[in-house]
Amino acid sequence: METQTAQPKIVAAPPGVEGPGYFATSFDRAIGMAKQYSIWPLPFATSCCGIEFMATMASNYDLARFGAERLSFSPRQADLLMVMGTIAKKMGPVLKQVYEQMAEPRWVIAVGACASSGGIFDTYSVLQGIDQIIPVDVYVPGCPPRPEQIIDGFMRIQDLVHNESIRRRNSPEYKALLESYGIK
Amino acid sequence: MSDTVDYSKVVSRIGEKFGERVHSPEQPYGMLTLRTDRDTIIPLLQFLRDDEEMQFIFLTDICGVHYPDRAEKFEVVYHIHSLIHNLRVRLKVGLSGEPKIPTAVHVFKGANWMERETYDFYGIVFEGHPNLKRILNVDEMTIFPMRKEYPLEDNTRSDKNDAMFGRGMLPGQNN
Numbered sequence: 373m374e375t376q377t378a379q380p381k382i383v384a385a386p387p388g389v390e391g392p393g394y395f396a397t398s399f400d401r402a403i404g405m406a407k408q409y410s411i412w413p414l415p416f417a418t419s420c421c422g423i424e425f426m427a428t429m430a431s432n433y434d435l436a437r438f439g440a441e442r443l444s445f446s447p448r449q450a451d452l453l454m455v456m457g458t459i460a461k462k463m464g465p466v467l468k469q470v471y472e473q474m475a476e477p478r479w480v481i482a483v484g485a486c487a488s489s490g491g492i493f494d495t496y497s498v499l500q501g502i503d504q505i506i507p508v509d510v511y512v513p514g515c516p517p518r519p520e521q522i523i524d525g526f527m528r529i530q531d532l533v534h535n536e537s538i539r540r541r542n543s544p545e546y547k548a549l550l551e552s553y554g555i556k
Numbered sequence: 557m558s559d560t561v562d563y564s565k566v567v568s569r570i571g572e573k574f575g576e577r578v579h580s581p582e583q584p585y586g587m588l589t590l591r592t593d594r595d596t597i598i599p600l601l602q603f604l605r606d607d608e609e610m611q612f613i614f615l616t617d618i619c620g621v622h623y624p625d626r627a628e629k630f631e632v633v634y635h636i637h638s639l640i641h642n643l644r645v646r647l648k649v650g651l652s653g654e655p656k657i658p659t660a661v662h663v664f665k666g667a668n669w670m671e672r673e674t675y676d677f678y679g680i681v682f683e684g685h686p687n688l689k690r691i692l693n694v695d696e697m698t699i700f701p702m703r704k705e706y707p708l709e710d711n712t713r714s715d716k717n718d719a720m721f722g723r724g725m726l727p728g729q730n731n
Contacts, residue, residue, distance in 0.1 A: 461694045494709045496701045497693060 383409070400538050407451075408534040409439030411479075413526075414450035416470060418457030421484035421516040425456050428519040438526060447473040452529060453506075456516075458486040459499045471506045472555055476541045479529050482508045483522055485515040507549055563588040566610060566645065573603055589646040594657045597634070597649050601663045604636060604645070612636040612645060618660070618670035620678035624704045630655040630680055651680070659685040677702035 386405050388397030413435075417425055429435050429443070444450035447470045459467055471480065482502050485491030488511045490500035502508060509532055512525035540546055550556070563581075566588060570578050578600060580591040592600055604612035616635035623629060628650030637644050651657060659682040660667040671682040672691040679700035682688055690697065699706045 462692075464694075490710065496697075496699075496706070496708065496710055498710065500710050 403538055404534040404536070407477075408530045411438075411440050411451045411526075411529065411533065412442050412444040412449060413440050413452040413454050414444050414447055414470070414474070416453060416455045416457075416467065418459065418463065419486065421456035421487065421514075424516045424519055425454065425483065425522060428522045433519040433523060435523065435526065438523070438530065440526065447471075448475065450474050451478060451533075452526075453478065453480045454483060455480065455487045455502050456483040458491065458493055459502055460497055461499050462497075464499050464505050467502060468505045468555075477533075477538075479509045479532060480506060481510045481512065481525050481529055483512045483525065484517055485513065488513065491515060506553060506555070561586055561588075561643070563643070563645075566643065569607065569610065570600070570603075574600060587644055587646055589648065591648045591650070594649055594651060597632075597647065598658050598660060598663060600647065601634065601636065601660055605663060610638055610643075611640055612638045612643075614639055615660070615664035615666050615670070616644070618667055618674055620674040620680050620702070622678060622703050626650075628652045630678060632657055632674065632680060634660070655680040656683055657681075658683050661685060676700070679703065 383405065385395065386397050386401035388395055388401065390396075415422065415425055415429075417423075427433060435441075440452075447453070451474075453471055453474060455467065471478070480502075482488045486493060486498070487502050488508075490498050492515070494500070499505065510525045510528045512521050514521050517525075537543075561583075563583065567581055567590075570590065574592075574596060577596045578590050578592045580589075582589045601615075604610055614637040616637050617633075618635075619633050621631040621633060623631065630651040632649045632651065634647040634649075635644060636647070649657060655678070657680060659671060661671065661682075662684075668686070669691060671685055672688060674680050675682060675685075675688055676690045676693050677700060689695075693701065701708075
């Protein structure tokens with residue numbers, strides 16, 4: 373009887389030119405691959421979606437499998453702002469300041485109906501979606517979404533991190549986007 | 557609290573002191589409710605607080621009510637509590653004309669934030685308040701959101717289809 377040893381799963385090499393004794397690829401590809409598996413998320417949890425995120429972080433769903441082991445509770449070192457929960461209008465400037473404190477490159481994921489659109493709270497005191505004050509890369513629907521959905525949203529962020537140009541953040545389109553939000 | 561709570565002593569003490577200025581005693585859900593006017597409310601609160609027998613020393617809440625169809629469009633409601641007798645009294649003041657009423661902060665310090673909240677949501681001005689500004693809503697807000705003329709919904713939204721929220725059109729009707 374043959375014994376099976378578990379083979380560690382290794383990420384496939386990025387597209388490139390391969391020959392005997394060498395492998396050539398672009399910086400974009402190699403750096404993108406590395407960054408994709410070392411995202412530091414900053415959880416901005418204000419309500420029940422934050423509870424789902426706690427489950428997502430914990431051992432059952434284990435966000436650490438995706439290289440996001442290390443949560444950053446300081447925006448200065450964070451790569452990904454995860455906004456989970458209802459954002460009251462009074463919280464809006466706080467959220468915007470947290471976003472402004474993050475260093476480039478930075479991504480934002482809006483988890484749940486409230487962060488994405490205000491959700492059921494169509495009322496005078498609640499911000500109708502965080503994209504009114506900061507740009508959002510990925511929206512996760514649900515009220516609240518299950519941990520699988522949050523992980524799926526996180527993987528869409530990984531796709532962005534992997535595939536977008538490392539210079540995208542210098543592009544005129546990106547600068548115009550931030551300009552439209554009044555963010556320098 | 558049941559309907560059997562005996563408030564007769566409280567009512568008679570208030571009657572001796574204020575006569576007809578404090579009127580319409582009721583006991584909905586067992587809690588004594590009295591009506592008065594804006595000139596009497598502060599002396600009344602002071603009297604109930606300082607009376608050695610009754611000792612209504614705790615101000616539970618101040619809140620506003622908007623009745624757009626009444627002559628007295630606004631009402632301010634005070635809840636006070638006598639801790640040693642475990643008695644609660646509700647005092648209502650109807651406001652006709654300008655929604656203005658004297659502040660109660662000189663009687664109960666706790667009235668400060670309660671009056672700010674009432675101002676924030678109803679625009680009722682508490683004259684003599686040391687710091688009457690918004691407390692819960694954003695400072696930039698231009699409306700008093702609990703007044704009935706303002707819609708509950710966020711008035712800045714532009715991307716929501718009313719039909720999806722069950723309002724604005726009949727079932728089966730398209731835009």
